[in-house]
Amino acid sequence: MTSRRHFLAGLAAASLAPVPGWSAVGTPDFLSAALFPDGSYRLVGLNADGSILFSLPLPDRGHAAAAHPIHAQAVAFARRPGTFALVIECSTGTEIARLSTPEGHHFYGHGVYSRNGALLFTTENDYEAGEGMIGVWDAANGYVRLGSFSSGGIGPHDMVLMPDGASLAIANGGIETHPDTGRSKLNLPTMQPNLTYCDLNGQVLEQVQLPAALHKNSIRHLSLRQDGLVAFAMQWQGNKTQHPPLLGLHLRGSEPKLRSAPDDAQTTLQGYAGSVGFSSDGQTVAITCPRGNALHRFDATSGAFTGAFALQDVCGLSSGPTGLIYTTGNGDVGRLATNGAETRTTAPCQWDNHLVPVNAAV
Amino acid sequence: MRTTVFATALLIPLTAFAQDRGPILLDVTETHVLPRFAELSEATQALVNTAQSDCVPSSTALRKDYSTAFDAWISASHLRFGPSETDDRAFALAFWPDTKGFTPKTLSKLITSEDASVQDPDAFAEQSIAGRGFFALERLLYDPSFEEQGSAEYRCSLIQAIAADIDRNADAINVDWQSYAPKLTQPGEDSPYRDGDEAMQELYKALLTGLQFTADTRLGRPMGTFDKPRPNRAEARRSERSQRHVELSLIALRDLAARLSFDHPEIAADLDAAFSKSIDRVQSLEDPAFADVATPQGRFRLEALQQSINDIRQIAVTELGPTLGINAGFNSLDGD
Numbered sequence: 272m273t274s275r276r277h278f279l280a281g282l283a284a285a286s287l288a289p290v291p292g293w294s295a296v297g298t299p300d301f302l303s304a305a306l307f308p309d310g311s312y313r314l315v316g317l318n319a320d321g322s323i324l325f326s327l328p329l330p331d332r333g334h335a336a337a338a339h340p341i342h343a344q345a346v347a348f349a350r351r352p353g354t355f356a357l358v359i360e361c362s363t364g365t366e367i368a369r370l371s372t373p374e375g376h377h378f379y380g381h382g383v384y385s386r387n388g389a390l391l392f393t394t395e396n397d398y399e400a401g402e403g404m405i406g407v408w409d410a411a412n413g414y415v416r417l418g419s420f421s422s423g424g425i426g427p428h429d430m431v432l433m434p435d436g437a438s439l440a441i442a443n444g445g446i447e448t449h450p451d452t453g454r455s456k457l458n459l460p461t462m463q464p465n466l467t468y469c470d471l472n473g474q475v476l477e478q479v480q481l482p483a484a485l486h487k488n489s490i491r492h493l494s495l496r497q498d499g500l501v502a503f504a505m506q507w508q509g510n511k512t513q514h515p516p517l518l519g520l521h522l523r524g525s526e527p528k529l530r531s532a533p534d535d536a537q538t539t540l541q542g543y544a545g546s547v548g549f550s551s552d553g554q555t556v557a558i559t560c561p562r563g564n565a566l567h568r569f570d571a572t573s574g575a576f577t578g579a580f581a582l583q584d585v586c587g588l589s590s591g592p593t594g595l596i597y598t599t600g601n602g603d604v605g606r607l608a609t610n611g612a613e614t615r616t617t618a619p620c621q622w623d624n625h626l627v628p629v630n631a632a633v
Numbered sequence: 634m635r636t637t638v639f640a641t642a643l644l645i646p647l648t649a650f651a652q653d654r655g656p657i658l659l660d661v662t663e664t665h666v667l668p669r670f671a672e673l674s675e676a677t678q679a680l681v682n683t684a685q686s687d688c689v690p691s692s693t694a695l696r697k698d699y700s701t702a703f704d705a706w707i708s709a710s711h712l713r714f715g716p717s718e719t720d721d722r723a724f725a726l727a728f729w730p731d732t733k734g735f736t737p738k739t740l741s742k743l744i745t746s747e748d749a750s751v752q753d754p755d756a757f758a759e760q761s762i763a764g765r766g767f768f769a770l771e772r773l774l775y776d777p778s779f780e781e782q783g784s785a786e787y788r789c790s791l792i793q794a795i796a797a798d799i800d801r802n803a804d805a806i807n808v809d810w811q812s813y814a815p816k817l818t819q820p821g822e823d824s825p826y827r828d829g830d831e832a833m834q835e836l837y838k839a840l841l842t843g844l845q846f847t848a849d850t851r852l853g854r855p856m857g858t859f860d861k862p863r864p865n866r867a868e869a870r871r872s873e874r875s876q877r878h879v880e881l882s883l884i885a886l887r888d889l890a891a892r893l894s895f896d897h898p899e900i901a902a903d904l905d906a907a908f909s910k911s912i913d914r915v916q917s918l919e920d921p922a923f924a925d926v927a928t929p930q931g932r933f934r935l936e937a938l939q940q941s942i943n944d945i946r947q948i949a950v951t952e953l954g955p956t957l958g959i960n961a962g963f964n965s966l967d968g969d
Contacts, residue, residue: 306963401732447732449732459724460724511825584964586964586967600963
């Protein structure tokens, strides 16, 4: 794994290299993949008001992205089961590195940088073994692969760096797939999703599982509040006549709390949440539900359901400068504030699943 | 009289937008769904009866009834919603693919410990689904590595217990379908489907996922990659049923597709022609367990078959889907 020598070398390179920071590209609030009317898939830097600062071509449909904490660099992941990811220098639009998974692995479409940007972590499938892995890349040295460790489960999807900067939270969705059989789910009856916390060397610190009756509730996406409260969004793979909670909240060392809307709203979601996000003040948490064409809002402290908002094909969600910002497959970019959902712009593109915040440090 | 006519004329446009799905829903339910589960339930009863009197794995009678019951399941296995999903019944009937070898492990554990649950159907129903259903029974009837494990007497009880459990699940699905049928044919208040479109979409999804499973999993798993074909991953290869399952599933899906496209004769004709090609291809194979996938010619034939099934999917998605009010959302269909 990462040696101290590598790590220090990375730090040195990061501070010395004349690499443009996010301000060089107008400091976008978010990154998102999108499909444009000419059929091209692009990675877009956008602001909370919906304005597009840049858009860079991708070779295929994207999923999520990872934003470098300092430099204007973004990793665009191919949609599952892609085997490559592009590191793009956003100020020039050039590809500065191409990550290829080792033989027998593919990406799941999410990744996260270490706090100083020296390391990149990616969720991967070791598909012959059917085991989830986290790939580790030396972001400061040409994105050389340093190694990998177990994700602590099957089907790791989203991942966040915890506020301590020294640990990761990983959503192991529990679903086994194999590239030979496309996106077919191979283990639904035995699936066992979990939320795994580990240090940056893969040492497991804590694992959270749902009650047995909810073993088919795939934990897929994460959002983090600065105090370490993790919100997780789920996708139900069980009987469609059941409508289990699709939002969970967890603080290390305590039991997870599952949150649901009242029946009449919950039953319209088709058991599917696409993204989860906290508001900028941390008081509100929400999930987007593209199959139910709804955004559900909750009080992050009490867990109380505080409203459903009808939004066609809504999926991308992230905290904005204020409130929560969402994107839809129809091109809408909007803000959810206390008084409701307000679409600000309709962009000439279809926003893909995720809205990734750029937390520009400089 | 004149007033009545006028009033009716005003009402028609309001309802004309929503197509009347009633006749197709009723047809699919009564002539496609219910008979399949009734047949399955009968075939599994015959299997239990035979197993009770003759539990020798190599018995011709036992293997014949096993085969008939498994045929009936494959012909209904695309109907994965409602009663088949309650209590994981479909998985308990057929746990495959078994990527981590849970079935042989579970069976060996039962045999080694002479687990007493084989004497009690309720207790056996609580065992892991990997140790139950048609694939567990296949191991005991056709896998030489189980011929010598434990005592013949216990293996006999285990065969009988698995057969009885299969029958119990098949009966439960069949019984539940009697009360589920009206929910599918009369959507609304007391139904999981709010309207006819949603009920149609459930059936359309069954068609699509059935095609996908046959193309991607039944064929895709043994095909592996060109450099690394995986004949040992073929479905039910020990009983040499792999090719048969593809054929049976296509025949069942063709029937469903024809009924779903009844109101659109051109689409129905396109689908039927595509199914015809696929079914001809699978019937012309002489590769019951897909062992030939390891040879270039054998692989080529499966690839062509897989492609022909993907052609059917394409027609279903581009022609049939839009007639059923399918919401083609960029994100809602992504499933990630």
